[in-house]
Structure formats: C-alpha cells, structure tokens
Amino acid sequence: MIKIHNLSKSYAKKKILKNIHLSVAKGSLVAIMGKSGAGKSTFLHLLAALDQPDQGEIHIHEQSIFQMKGNQLADFRNQHIGIVFQFHHLLSEFTVLENVCIPGSRKKYTAKTIKTRAQNLLTDLGLSKKMHEKPSILSGGEQQRVAIARALINEPSILLADEPSGSLDEENAHILHQLLMTFKKKNNQTSIIATHNPQLAKQADQVYTIKNGHIIQTF
Ligand SMILES: Nc1ncnc2c1ncn2[C@@H]1O[C@H](COP(=O)(O)OP(=O)(O)O)[C@@H](O)[C@H]1O
Ligand SMILES: [Mg+2]
Known part of the structure; x- marks a missing residue:
C-alpha cells in the first residue's frame, strides 16, 4: 500500500536520504530506528508529503503523493494519514476534546459523528475525565495520548509517529506503546513509527535503521 521508489533528500547539499526503496504492506507496523540526525523525521515528513524530495516517488493507495498539490494534497493527507509528532503540538487555548475534533x-463525517468519535477515542485512551480540560494541565503522557486521538480522528489507513514516546518516562512510554498496538490491531492500520525504544521495535513487523542515508532492514 506504500511504495517508495528511489527516494533521495538533501539539505544544503548534505545528503540525508540516498536512493531509498521500500514497500510497506497494509496493516504492518514498521519501526524506523537510527541515531539522532540520521534522517528519521525527514523520512516521515516525506511520507506525509510535508516536504518534497530531491528525487524519487512515493505511492500511497496507488497515488503518487508528490504529484498532488494544494487542496488535493491536504484532502488526501486528511483522509488517509494521521501524524503524531514527538512534541504533540496541541492547541493550548482549546480543550482536549476540541483539539481532537478540530482536524475532523x-x-x-458530520460534526456530531466527529464529536462522538473523539469522545470514544479519548475514552479508549483513558482520558474520559480530562476531555473538557485544557491540555496544559495534563501530564506529558496524557498530552501525547490526546495527540494520538487527534491523529486517529479520521480513521486514517496510515499512522505516522515521530518518536511518540521520546519525551516520556519508561512507564508512560510503555502505556503509549500498548495503546498504539491496540489501535493498530483494531483498525488494521499501517503504522510507521520512528523510535529509539527497543521495546516498541520488538513488537514491530519490520525494523529498519537509517544509517549514512541508507535504510537497512535490521529485523
Ligand atoms: N529543514 C531543514 N533544514 C536543514 N537541515 C535539516 C532540516 N531538517 C533536518 N535537517 C538536517 O537533516 C539531518 C536529519 O535530520 P532529522 O531527519 O531530523 O533526523 P532524526 O529525526 O533522525 O533525528 C540532520 O542533520 C538535520 O540537521
Ligand atoms: Mg527526528
């Protein structure tokens, strides 16, 4: 369902990703590892077409994502791709529930369906009592769970997560990983997760490591 062909990306003449080829099957969990600065975030940004490559193509659902522009791309992303960033980027002036509903x-869906979906997701993520709070009073682990609910609001077929547990302690990281696994199984989502966490990598169907611009399958 995701096909990456000869993908290269550089910043200021520094080659970050070199001629990457990769296919990801529907429903699989792929862990992307690699040292800080290896290019994990760059790779995820390209998968969401948040950035353009120097060369190469990515097909998602048979669509060439770098060919899409403007509204078409925004709609495609909104429909098919959910993104969880390392730092959740929640909007501080809105409640938890509103944060999850906004990208609906x-x-x-109708507005009512979006709200019901958001409430159900937040309940599944153990946040039923925090829905009407502002994100700032939540713990880091809770805020990251809100970011997961927000990423899943449109039932995306693909979830991209960039070190989702990178800012969490071990216990909260574990809780977050279990939740990601539960949702992934429930929705048969294709998940691509950049992580340093060996526990999460152990649960992945495939593990790739980015090193010197190459992506190497390590499991
Ligand atoms: N927008 C940018 N402009 C210039 N250099 C960048 C930009 N984004 C990332 N880089 C550089 O690309 C390399 C890979 O970064 P990144 O993908 O964030 O790595 P990782 O997520 O694995 O830590 C780093 O050397 C980083 O400094
Ligand atoms: Mg990164």
Whole structure:
C-alpha cells in the first residue's frame, strides 16, 4: 500500500536520504530506528508529503503523493494519514476534546459523528475525565495520548509517529506503546513509527535503521 521508489533528500547539499526503496504492506507496523540526525523525521515528513524530495516517488493507495498539490494534497493527507509528532503540538487555548475534533473531516463525517468519535477515542485512551480540560494541565503522557486521538480522528489507513514516546518516562512510554498496538490491531492500520525504544521495535513487523542515508532492514 506504500511504495517508495528511489527516494533521495538533501539539505544544503548534505545528503540525508540516498536512493531509498521500500514497500510497506497494509496493516504492518514498521519501526524506523537510527541515531539522532540520521534522517528519521525527514523520512516521515516525506511520507506525509510535508516536504518534497530531491528525487524519487512515493505511492500511497496507488497515488503518487508528490504529484498532488494544494487542496488535493491536504484532502488526501486528511483522509488517509494521521501524524503524531514527538512534541504533540496541541492547541493550548482549546480543550482536549476540541483539539481532537478540530482536524475532523467534514467531508467524511458530520460534526456530531466527529464529536462522538473523539469522545470514544479519548475514552479508549483513558482520558474520559480530562476531555473538557485544557491540555496544559495534563501530564506529558496524557498530552501525547490526546495527540494520538487527534491523529486517529479520521480513521486514517496510515499512522505516522515521530518518536511518540521520546519525551516520556519508561512507564508512560510503555502505556503509549500498548495503546498504539491496540489501535493498530483494531483498525488494521499501517503504522510507521520512528523510535529509539527497543521495546516498541520488538513488537514491530519490520525494523529498519537509517544509517549514512541508507535504510537497512535490521529485523
Ligand atoms: N529543514 C531543514 N533544514 C536543514 N537541515 C535539516 C532540516 N531538517 C533536518 N535537517 C538536517 O537533516 C539531518 C536529519 O535530520 P532529522 O531527519 O531530523 O533526523 P532524526 O529525526 O533522525 O533525528 C540532520 O542533520 C538535520 O540537521
Ligand atoms: Mg527526528
């Protein structure tokens, strides 16, 4: 469902990713490892077409993602891709529930359905009592769970997560990983997760490591 062909990316003449080829099957969990600065975030940004490559193509659902522009790309992303960043980027002036509802697709759902979905996701993530709070009073682990709910609001077929547990302590990281696994199984989502966490990598179907611009399958 995801096909990456000859993908290269550089910043200021420094080659970060070199001629990457990779296919990811529907429903699989792929862990992307590699040292800080190896290019994990760069790779995930390209997968979401948040950035353009120097060369190469990515096909998602048979669509060439770098060919899409403007609204078409925004709609595609909104429909098919959920993203969890390392730092959750929640909007501080909105409640937890509002944060989850905001990216809800009005093309796909009614406002009422979006709200119900958000409430159900937050309940599944153990946040039923925090829905009407502002994100700032939540713990780091809770905020990251809100970011997961937000990423899943449109039932994306692909979840991209960039070191989602990178800022959490071990216990909260473990809770977050279990939740990611539960959702992944429930929705048969394809998940690509950049992580340093060996526990999470152990649960992946494939583990790749980015090193010197190459992506090497390590499991
Ligand atoms: N927007 C950018 N402009 C210039 N250099 C960048 C930019 N984004 C990332 N880089 C550089 O690309 C390399 C890979 O970064 P990144 O993908 O963030 O690595 P990782 O996520 O594995 O830590 C780093 O050397 C980083 O400094
Ligand atoms: Mg990164």
